[in-house]
Amino acid sequence: MSFNIAVCIKPVPDPSHYDKITIHPVNKTITREGIPTIINPVDKNAIEAALQVKEKWGGKVTVITMAPPSAEENLREALAMGADEAVLLTDRAFAGADTWATSYTLAQGLKKIGHFDLIFTGTESADGATSQVPAQLAQWLKIAHLWNVQQFKITNKEELQAQMKIENGYIEYALKLPALLAVSRECNKPRYTTIMGVMKAKKKPLITYTADDLDLNKDFIGLKGSPTQPGDIYTPELGRKGQELTGEVEEIVAQLIQKLRAAGLNLESWNACAVGRE
Amino acid sequence: MQFFQFTEEQEMLRKAVREFVEAEIAPKAAEWDEKDYCPVELFPKMGEMGITGIFVPEQYGGAGLGHVERAICLEEISRHSAGLGIALMTHHLCVAGILYYGTEEQKQKYLPELAAGTKIGGLSVTEPGGGSDFMGQKSTGELKDGYWVLNGRKCFITNSHVADIDIWTVITGQDEKGRPVMTAFIIDPDTPGHTPGRKEHKLGLRGSVTGDVNCVEVKVAPGQMLGKEGAGAKIAMTTIQEVGRAGMSAINVGILRGCVEEGVKFANERIVYGKPIAKLQAIQFDIAETRLEYEAARLLTYRAAGMKDAGIPCATEFAMAKLYATEAACRAAKRIMDMMGGYGIINEYPIGRFLRDALASIPAGGTSHIQKLIIAGSTLSGK
Known part of the structure; x- marks a missing residue:
């Protein structure tokens, strides 16, 4: 039993x-x-x-990204960690893509490479942090998917069990393969890139595809294919401002509570906790 | 003339080692220094990374790279822990001795475990009578009943109490002109009579163990001889010159980079008169001088390492690199310490440790005076 596995990464x-x-x-x-x-x-x-799946069950790991040409360095690092081959989807036409256009492009890239039993992504990117690409990608590929996976176990060639982390615990799911899992930090501890890995990486295949290499609807990619466009972007004002409250103690406290509520602090839940502790 | 640049793989290797060092070494370096603890448990991990066997050919379980890559590893480790740097550097001395002078059988027997970091190496040469009076060693080796019997005391030996495999130099006789004949032997782990002695309490490079190693009636088979009888002086000298001093140079390049980075961090964060002290010209002069010394030490060290990999004799080049890098590290650490004012002497900041480590680097592999003698010797003879 072996698995054809893809991993989608993002340079940030x-x-x-x-x-x-x-x-x-x-x-x-x-x-x-x-x-x-x-x-x-x-x-x-x-x-x-x-x-880990490859080491236990056998198979092949392909790492893929849609990014500028400089991402080759990040793909080489993934190869040095142990991936077998890397695919870079790069084209000026991909620039400005939102999550919808990104997931479409990645899906078309994966279809171009072949069939995958398993696709892994991280839960979210450190820069955009929308967490939308994993689910969207699975939808384009019409496969099962799960987000925020803290642990999983492959039961057989057709099925796996996975735990999705939620606020106070986890939900356990069984998924039919092929499937996409967006894993959380709790899932494992990534290995170090070894010196031997670095030396092997330079001999591993790194393939580049441009928009013309893929079977794409050009209206679905890049800025033009993106239904969401950012509005204004600004640096928040983080300056502190002192303010004096005057009056009797009760009046000052009342003013303070009012101001804290206005600032969005949930005093009710704090009170509930305090009461609960008593 | 090619301009100085690392290859893409060397840059990737540096990044990989840095990631390892920042996770496994940097957070514990101050504690190892404080407790004077040598983290032997890290050797197998460094083995998995490819660091302990960096220049060992792949057929013996190493990474199959060279001395430039070794210097990169030592610089990255010593950026945070020069103590561990010298423990690793000394391990490499043992590796180099066996790799360059061992028989095929010895290489197959020792190199895989040394490369994997599951065994730690040592090289015991210096004696109480003095390090630079090299041929005046008193330890002896005598052939009795088909075995070599070793006796003697070695001192200031790095990895004295942690090394599993130890290379010893002993006097095994005299030549026809009455000069001592020095021979090297590989001593296996747990060989009876081969024991660590007094443990030194050092100023710096703590995190490595330094002390005496004794041989009392230690019996070794003739197959344990490294090279031929009488080759001990050459083995020890070339290993110290081209691997030992190389290591000390790279370790101090690491300390110098620590001085630059810690100095920049402090200068940008410390606010005096309403602005970071980095805005003051006097502080900028300190940063500039430290950066310059780091770059110069780096160029000298990596050039010599490149020569070593190209098979060009480089004893003088490593003497220059070692002299410059260690003296510059002392100056830089003192300069940045002064720049930091009161904070400089607080052990929460690593700069005091850097200064102690730089000072302790001077005698390792020959003091600055010895390096000057080597440089002058080759210069005056027109080499």
Whole structure:
């Protein structure tokens, strides 16, 4: 029993450098100068999940991304971790894609490569954080999917069991393959890239496809194919402002509670907790 | 003339090692220093990464790379823990001795476990009589009943108490001119009579163990001899010159990078008179000098390592790299410590440890005076 596995990854600006990200005041573009691009952290859990399946059951791991040409470096890293081949979907026509256009392009890329029993993604990207691509991608491919998977077990060639993390626990599902799992950080601990892995990576195939290589509806890709467009983008004002409340103690407390409520603080739930503890 | 640039694979390798170091080493480096603890449990993990056997050919279980890649590993590790850096550096001395001078049988017997990090290596050369009086060693080896019997005391030996496989140099006789004949032997783990002795309490490079190693009537089979009888001096000298000093250079390149990065971080975060001190020219001069010293040490070290990989003799180049990198690391750590004012002497910041580690690097592999003698010797003779 072996599995053909795909992992979708996204290159993102390194979250440890987020303090250096600025927004251009006039043309509203995000300045990423000097910020390294890394594999989206939870996508490494997706790669690890795929490698563990391959190691246990046999098969092949293909890692895919839709990104600018510089993403080759991130794909090489995935190959160094142990993936067998990498596919880069890159074209200026893909630029500006929202999650709908991105998931469509990825789906067409995966269809071009072949059939997959399992597709892994991370739950969300560190930059956009919409969490929409995994479900959308599965819908394009018309396969079962589950999001926020904290643990899974393959039972046979046709089925797997997976736990979806929820606020106070998890829900266990059985899924028919082929399926897409968007894994959470709890799912595993991604392995380190070893020096031997780095040396092997340079000999592994890395294929690039442009828009012309894929069977695409050109109205579904890039900025033009994106139903959602960001509105304004701005840096929030984080300055602090002192304010003096005057009057009797009761009056001050009443004013304070009113202001805290106005600021969106849920005092009722806090009270409930406090009462519960007593 | 090609300009200095690492290959794409070397850059990827550096990134992979850095990720490992930032997760497994950086968070514990201060604690190892404080407790003077050598993290032996990390050796198998470094083995899985390919670090312990970086320049060991793949056929013996290594990564099959060279000394430039070794220097990258040592720089990355020593950026956060120069103590672990010297423990690894010394392990590589044992690896190099066996790889470059061992028989095929010895390579097959020892290199796989050393490369995997499941065994730790050591090299015991220095004696209480002095390190630079190399041929004045007093330890002896005598052939009795088909076995070599070793006796003696070695001191200032890194990995003294943690090494499983130890290379020893002993005097096994005299040549026809009455000069001592030095021979090297590989001593197996748990060989009776081969024991660690006094453990030193060091100023810096804590996180590595340094101490005495004793041999009392240690019996080794003739098959344990490394190279031929009388080859011990050459084995020890070339290993120390081209692997040991290479290691100390790379370790101090790591310390220098630590000085640059910690200095920049502090200068940007410390607000005095309403603005970061990085805006002050005097502080900028400190940063500039430290960066320059880091870059210069880096160029000297990686050039020499590249020569080693190309098979070009590089003892003088490593002497220059070692002299410059260690002295520059002392200056840089002191400079950044001064720049940080009171914070510089607080152990929450690593800069004090960097200074102690840089100072402790001076005697390892020959003091600065010894390096100058080597550089002068080759320069005056027109080499």
